[in-house]
Amino acid sequence: MSALLAVEGLTKTFGGIVALDQCSFEIAPGSLAALIGPNGSGKTTAFNVITGYQPADAGRLSFGGRVVRRPDPCRLQRLGMARTFQQARVFPGLSVLENVVLAHHQPWHALLRRRVSVTDRRRAEDLLGEFGLAAHSHVPAGMLSYGQRKLLEFASVLMGEPTLILLDEPTAGVNPVMVDTIEHHIRRCHGEGVSFLIVEHEMSFVMRLCDPVIVLDRGRPIACGAPQEVQNDRSVLDAYLGD
Amino acid sequence: MTWLGRESRTRPGGALQAFAFLGALAVLPVVMGRHWQVNLLVFTLMYAGLASAWNLVGGYAGYAALGHGAFFGIGAYAMAIGTTHLGVGTGYRPFLLVLPIAVGTALAVVPIARLLLRTRAATFAVLSITVMFMVQTFAYNIRSLTHGSQGIAVPVPPFPFTTFERPFYYAMAILLALTVAVCWAVRSSQLGLALNAVRDDEDRARGLGVQTELVKLIAFSLSAGLTAAFGAVWAYYISYVFPGFAIDPLLSLGAILMAFLGGRHTLWGPVVGAALIVPAQQYFAYRYGASHLYLIAYAALFLIVIYLLPDGILPSTTQRLNRLRTRSRARTTPDLLPMEALNPRGESE
Ligand SMILES: Nc1ncnc2c1ncn2[C@@H]1O[C@H](COP(=O)(O)OP(=O)(O)O)[C@@H](O)[C@H]1O
Ligand SMILES: [Mg+2]
Numbered sequence: 001m002s003a004l005l006a007v008e009g010l011t012k013t014f015g016g017i018v019a020l021d022q023c024s025f026e027i028a029p030g031s032l033a034a035l036i037g038p039n040g041s042g043k044t045t046a047f048n049v050i051t052g053y054q055p056a057d058a059g060r061l062s063f064g065g066r067v068v069r070r071p072d073p074c075r076l077q078r079l080g081m082a083r084t085f086q087q088a089r090v091f092p093g094l095s096v097l098e099n100v101v102l103a104h105h106q107p108w109h110a111l112l113r114r115r116v117s118v119t120d121r122r123r124a125e126d127l128l129g130e131f132g133l134a135a136h137s138h139v140p141a142g143m144l145s146y147g148q149r150k151l152l153e154f155a156s157v158l159m160g161e162p163t164l165i166l167l168d169e170p171t172a173g174v175n176p177v178m179v180d181t182i183e184h185h186i187r188r189c190h191g192e193g194v195s196f197l198i199v200e201h202e203m204s205f206v207m208r209l210c211d212p213v214i215v216l217d218r219g220r221p222i223a224c225g226a227p228q229e230v231q232n233d234r235s236v237l238d239a240y241l242g243d
Numbered sequence: 244m245t246w247l248g249r250e251s252r253t254r255p256g257g258a259l260q261a262f263a264f265l266g267a268l269a270v271l272p273v274v275m276g277r278h279w280q281v282n283l284l285v286f287t288l289m290y291a292g293l294a295s296a297w298n299l300v301g302g303y304a305g306y307a308a309l310g311h312g313a314f315f316g317i318g319a320y321a322m323a324i325g326t327t328h329l330g331v332g333t334g335y336r337p338f339l340l341v342l343p344i345a346v347g348t349a350l351a352v353v354p355i356a357r358l359l360l361r362t363r364a365a366t367f368a369v370l371s372i373t374v375m376f377m378v379q380t381f382a383y384n385i386r387s388l389t390h391g392s393q394g395i396a397v398p399v400p401p402f403p404f405t406t407f408e409r410p411f412y413y414a415m416a417i418l419l420a421l422t423v424a425v426c427w428a429v430r431s432s433q434l435g436l437a438l439n440a441v442r443d444d445e446d447r448a449r450g451l452g453v454q455t456e457l458v459k460l461i462a463f464s465l466s467a468g469l470t471a472a473f474g475a476v477w478a479y480y481i482s483y484v485f486p487g488f489a490i491d492p493l494l495s496l497g498a499i500l501m502a503f504l505g506g507r508h509t510l511w512g513p514v515v516g517a518a519l520i521v522p523a524q525q526y527f528a529y530r531y532g533a534s535h536l537y538l539i540a541y542a543a544l545f546l547i548v549i550y551l552l553p554d555g556i557l558p559s560t561t562q563r564l565n566r567l568r569t570r571s572r573a574r575t576t577p578d579l580l581p582m583e584a585l586n587p588r589g590e591s592e
Contacts, residue, residue: 091443092443102451104452105452106452114431
């Protein structure tokens with residue numbers, strides 16, 4: 001079976017710092033994979049390069065069985081890849097509903113259609129209902145609490161019906177109840193066939209949710225496997241405990 | 244307070260507003276019929292239109308375009324050249340040039356706009372103003388077409404003296420109505436939603452599949468085309484174009500100030516801003532002579548707007564109303580938003 005996402009020899013340097021060093025890994029369709037590693041090991045950079053936010057210095061990316069030359073966020077979204085950001089990002093001046101409506105791919109001539117069409121509104125309201133945000137749908141998104149913004153960012157990404165979602169630290173800065181909510185939504189979407197690649201530092205969250213777990217250290221994968229295997233891996237322990 | 248509930252947010256007043264506006268535009272020069280009054284109205288409507296057109300790029304998409312004087316000048320020169328070299332004739336006929344000039348400019352700016360819109364923020368602002376000075380330099384130097392610093396005299400139309408300004412007034416009124424209609428259409432379409440998303444967070448919008456390049460280009464092109472149309476009518480009205488006058492950085496600065504004052508995220512804000520500033524400016528010019536003293540007033544007003552009314556008159560007023568409303572509702576329904584809710588644009592990262 002061919003991989004849903006495959007990166008090969010991805011390299012990215014910032015001045016003297018090597019953020020990604022010949023990084024290669026694959027994500028099979030239907031996985032709920034985790035990408036972990038110490039701070040500064042290149043996880044966010046990997047997301048930025050994969051989703052086309054930063055150009056790689058070298059390496060190859062293929063998604064859905066085809067090679068993506070010069071990845072671009074807009075095109076990748078249209079191919080079915082979506083992401084969230086480590087620091088939740090919403091459109092503060094748009095209403096919560098508009099934040100969700102925005103995120104589905106449409107042909108260019110749809111620009112002439114109504115700002116929020118009836119069908120879009122209905123779908124967005126369903127999504128917001130599932131995420132417990134329906135009561136706020138007409139409020140500017142900038143008014144939401146940080147946890148609510150994380151939920152909104154997740155919900156809006158789903159509107160584009162992606163096949164792969166990259167979540168960057170979904171539980172960071174979020175209270176424990178909200179963490180459970182986010183876990184619930186990840187499981188639910190995964191049950192509906194969406195694949196995930198999740199960067200997360202909260203180990204218990206990763207261990208109970210994800211398989212496989214890919215461990216990155218200094219821009220390079222050092223281990224990949226089931227949570228238990230990875231947990232007992234010598235090199236992983238070294239990486240986390242320092243040399 | 245139920246009658247002020249969420250349902251009333253779908254405003255029934257849109258059509259009413261449009262009719263009231265058109266009615267006012269139609270009767271104004273009859274009510275205020277003196278030469279100086281109609282002259283003032285012509286400039287007020289022109290600036291209202293320029294500010295609204297600028298708002299498509301500067302307000303809706305949040306791109307600080309400072310060089311719209313270039314497109315105004317292109318429109319003005321196109322009119323001057325059209326009436327003198329092409330033998331379009333005089334009277335009402337030159338007005339027929341306005342639409343082709345607008346469409347031509349909107350299309351002609353596409354290549355340069357594509358380059359400009361690759362940049363953002365300060366770089367975009369500086370480049371846009373550079374483009375304006377480039378156009379001005381062309382106007383000074385392509386003598387065969389523009390007569391350089393001599394300028395071009397446009398033939399004065401044989402309109403009756405008593406109502407001489409009226410045709411220009413109505414031309415400006417039609418253009419303003421068209422501009423506001425375009426703005427309204429943009430705001431209420433997915434194009435407007437996409438532009439607002441670009442304003443708030445362009446990179447994230449790209450990641451959600453918004454064709455940011457395309458929507459920015461459409462907004463810029465519409466904005467430039469409309470600006471050129473006002474320039475064309477202006478040139479015929481003033482009946483003289485000269486590079487330093489037709490391609491003037493202060494023109495876009497004035498329009499921007501009006502949009503800021505009235506409210507650059509709103510439909511009517513730029514119109515309100517122009518209605519306040521243009522008469523005031525003319526009054527000061529009349530009182531204290533045609534000096535550049537009004538620039539000090541511009542600067543002062545800019546500071547006042549940015550510190551006291553960061554979103555302009557219209558949104559600040561509606562916000563205050565909404566806050567009162569929220570407060571009175573919060574008293575009855577305890578389960579509302581957290582307190583940080585009072586900062587509408589959020590703590591930006
Ligand atoms: N835009 C950037 N400019 C310079 N250095 C960067 C940039 N982004 C990341 N880095 C560096 O690259 C390394 C990897 O960072 P990052 O991918 O954010 O790590 P992680 O997400 O795993 O904590 C770090 O050393 C960081 O300082
Ligand atoms: Mg990170």
